[in-house]
Amino acid sequence: KKTGLPILLCPVNPGSPLWMLSKEVLIPIFLRLPFGIGDWAGRAEVGWTFKEKFSVHARHGEAFIIVSPGENEIILANPSATDEVMRRRNDFIKNPALYGMLDIYGPNLDTVNGKAWDRHRKITVPPFNEQNSALVWRESGEQAEQVLRIWYGKQQVTSTQPDVHAVALNVLCGAGFGMHSSFVDARLPQDDEASVKEHMGYRESLRMLLANIVQLVILGFLKRAGVPNWIWLGNMRRLSRAYDEFKRYMAEMMALEKRAFEQGDFSRHNLMSELVRALEQSKRVATAGKETATTTTPGFALGLTDDEVYGNLFIYNLAGHDTTASTLHFAITLLAIYPEWQEWIAKEIDQVREAESTGLHYYEQTFPKLQRCLALMYETLRLYGPVVMMPRYTGDSPQRLHIDEEEHFVPSKTGVTINFAALHTHPKYWAPDPLTFRPSRWISPADERGEDDVWLQPVPGTFVPWNMGPRVCPGKKFAQVEFTRLVFGLFADGTRVELVQQEGETGQAAKARVLGVVNRAKLEVTLKMVDAETIALRWVKPASSVSPAV
Numbered sequence: 001k002k003t004g005l006p007i008l009l010c011p012v013n014p015g016s017p018l019w020m021l022s023k024e025v026l027i028p029i030f031l032r033l034p035f036g037i038g039d040w041a042g043r044a045e046v047g048w049t050f051k052e053k054f055s056v057h058a059r060h061g062e063a064f065i066i067v068s069p070g071e072n073e074i075i076l077a078n079p080s081a082t083d084e085v086m087r088r089r090n091d092f093i094k095n096p097a098l099y100g101m102l103d104i105y106g107p108n109l110d111t112v113n114g115k116a117w118d119r120h121r122k123i124t125v126p127p128f129n130e131q132n133s134a135l136v137w138r139e140s141g142e143q144a145e146q147v148l149r150i151w152y153g154k155q156q157v158t159s160t161q162p163d164v165h166a167v168a169l170n171v172l173c174g175a176g177f178g179m180h181s182s183f184v185d186a187r188l189p190q191d192d193e194a195s196v197k198e199h200m201g202y203r204e205s206l207r208m209l210l211a212n213i214v215q216l217v218i219l220g221f222l223k224r225a226g227v228p229n230w231i232w233l234g235n236m237r238r239l240s241r242a243y244d245e246f247k248r249y250m251a252e253m254m255a256l257e258k259r260a261f262e263q264g265d266f267s268r269h270n271l272m273s274e275l276v277r278a279l280e281q282s283k284r285v286a287t288a289g290k291e292t293a294t295t296t297t298p299g300f301a302l303g304l305t306d307d308e309v310y311g312n313l314f315i316y317n318l319a320g321h322d323t324t325a326s327t328l329h330f331a332i333t334l335l336a337i338y339p340e341w342q343e344w345i346a347k348e349i350d351q352v353r354e355a356e357s358t359g360l361h362y363y364e365q366t367f368p369k370l371q372r373c374l375a376l377m378y379e380t381l382r383l384y385g386p387v388v389m390m391p392r393y394t395g396d397s398p399q400r401l402h403i404d405e406e407e408h409f410v411p412s413k414t415g416v417t418i419n420f421a422a423l424h425t426h427p428k429y430w431a432p433d434p435l436t437f438r439p440s441r442w443i444s445p446a447d448e449r450g451e452d453d454v455w456l457q458p459v460p461g462t463f464v465p466w467n468m469g470p471r472v473c474p475g476k477k478f479a480q481v482e483f484t485r486l487v488f489g490l491f492a493d494g495t496r497v498e499l500v501q502q503e504g505e506t507g508q509a510a511k512a513r514v515l516g517v518v519n520r521a522k523l524e525v526t527l528k529m530v531d532a533e534t535i536a537l538r539w540v541k542p543a544s545s546v547s548p549a550v
C-alpha cells in the first residue's frame with residue numbers, strides 16, 4: 001500500500017515450482033471463470049506482457065503492483081520512470097535469484113551487478129566496435145547468399161526458424177569469435193540420427209541447451225556442485241552431454257585463440273581474443289599471489305576467472321544469436337504475410353544496388369543507406385521483439401521512484417519490471433495505429449524541397465528493445481548490421497517470399513492462419529513462434545535472374 005500504486009492480487013507465487021509445473025493446464029481453466037475472477041492467471045507466467053500489450057495498463061494505469069505470496073512486483077509502462085529505472089543500475093539491480101539462473105557456466109555480464117559488472121563490461125564490450133561491424137557485414141552477406149541458395153532449391157521451406165538460427169550463429173561465430181563457418185557445412189542434418197548420436201556438434205548442443213533452459217538451470221547448478229554424470233537419466237542425460245560438449249567446444253575455441261596469441265598474432269580483436277587476454281591477466285595475478293585467482297584476490301580488477309570466461313562465452317552465444325535470429329524470423333514471416341512491405345523495402349534495395357556500378361557493397365557506404373531495411377527491423381522489434389519485459393529489483397534497500405510528477409516509495413525486495421510490450425504499443429505514443437505492423441512509421445519521406453528522409457525519434461522510454469542507460473545491449477549495432485545486411489541480400493533482384501497455401505485454402509485464409517501463429521508466440525528464452533514448422537514459405541525470383549545477387 002505504501003507504494004501508492006493500484007494493487008492487483010495474484011493468489012499464487014508465479015515463481016513457485018508447483019505453479020510452473022501446473023500452469024499450462026490451470027491458466028486456461030482460471031481464465032474461463034465468470035466475472036473475470038480468474039484474470040490474474042493471465043499475468044502469472046513469464047512473458048505474459050506479449051499477449052496483453054497495453055491492455056492491463058489501460059485498466060489500471062501506467063504503473064501498478066502485483067501482490068502475490070511470492071515477492072511483489074511493480075509493472076511499469078511509464079516512459080520517464082523507465083528511463084529512471086534503467087539509469088539507476090545500482091538502485092534497481094538484477095535480482096541475483098532470478099538472473100543467477102543464467103550463470104549456467106559461470107557469472108557473466110548479463111547476470112552480475114555493481115563492481116563486478118564494471119569489470120565484465122570493460123573486458124567484453126570493446127570488441128563490438130566499427131571494425132567489428134564491417135566484419136559482421138561481410139559474414140552476413142556470405143550467409144545470406146548461402147541460405148538463399150538452399151531455400152531456392154526447395155519447393156517449400158518449413159525450416160525457416162532453425163535456418164535463421166544457424167545463420168545468426170554462424171555470423172556470431174565468425175564476427176564475434178573469429179571462427180568462420182559456412183551455412184552449408186555447419187548445418188546439422190536434422191534427420192541424420194546416427195551422426196547426432198555419435199557427435200552432437202556445436203550447434204546442436206547449443207540448440208539443446210536453449211530448448212531445455214529450465215532443466216538446464218537445475219543441471220548447471222548441480223554440475224557445478226560436483227554431481228557426477230552417471231546420475232542422469234533420459235533427457236537429462238542427453239542434456240548433460242550437451243552441457244559437457246558445449247563446454248568442450250568453447251574450450252577448443254579458446255585454445256585456438258590462445259595459440260594465435262602465443263604465436264604473436266596480436267591483430268585479433270574479437271570477443272574470444274579479449275577473453276583469452278582476460279584469463280591470462282587473472283593467471284598472472286594468481287601466480288604473483290601464488291594462489292588461484294578469484295574475484296576477491298587482491299589486485300583482481302581486470303581479469304576474469306575461468307568460470308567467468310565460460311559464463312560470458314555462453315551468454316554471448318545465447319544473447320548474440322537467439323535475439324537477432326528471432327527478430328529475422330518474425331520479419332521474414334511478416335513480409336510473407338504482407339507482400340506490400342516487401343515491395344517497399346525492395347524499392348530501396350534495388351536503388352542502392354543500381355547506384356553502385358561495381359556491384360561491391362561495403363559496410364561503410366551501404367549500411368547507412370538501408371533505412372527501410374532498418375525500419376523493418378525496428379517495427380518488428382516494436383511488436384515482436386525478443387525481450388518483452390525487463391525485470392529489475394530493489395534488493396536490500398528501499399528506493400524512491402518518480403512516476404511522472406509523483407514520487408513513490410518502493411520497498412526493499414520488490415520487483416520493478418519494465419513492460420516493453422506495453423510501452424511499444426502505448427496508444428498515446430504510437431497513435432493512431434499502435435498494434436499495426438507498419439514499418440514506414442519510422443521514416444517520414446523527403447519533402448518537396450528535397451530535404452532528406454527523417455527518421456522517427458520516439459519519445460525517450462517508449463522504444464527500448466535493446467534496453468537503455470548503462471546496461472544497454474552491447475550487441476545493438478551488431479544486430480542492426482547483421483539484420484540489414486541479411487535483408488539486403490535476401491530481397492535483391494526481385495527475390496520475394498510467399499506463403500504456401502494449404503490444400504483448399506484461400507490466400508486470405510493462409511494469411512490469417514500464419515498471423516495466428518505469429519501472434520501466439522511464446523517466451524522460450526526469447527519470444528518465439530510455437531509450431532513455426534507449420535508455416536511453409538516459398539522463395540521465388542524472376543525468371544530472368546540467374547543466381548541470387550547478394
Ligand code: HEM
Nearest residue numbers: 109110319320323324387465466467471473474475478479
Ligand atoms: C535484435 C537483437 C537484440 C536485442 C533485441 C537485444 C536486447 C537486449 C536487451 C533488452 C538487453 C538487456 C537485458 C537485461 O538487462 O536483462 C540485452 C543485453 C545484452 N545483450 Fe542484447 N540484444 C540483441 C542482440 C545482441 C547481440 C547480437 C549480442 C552480442 C553479440 C548481445 C549481447 C548482450 C549482452 C552480453 C547483454 C548483457 C549486457 C549487460 O547486462 O550489461 N545482444 N540485449
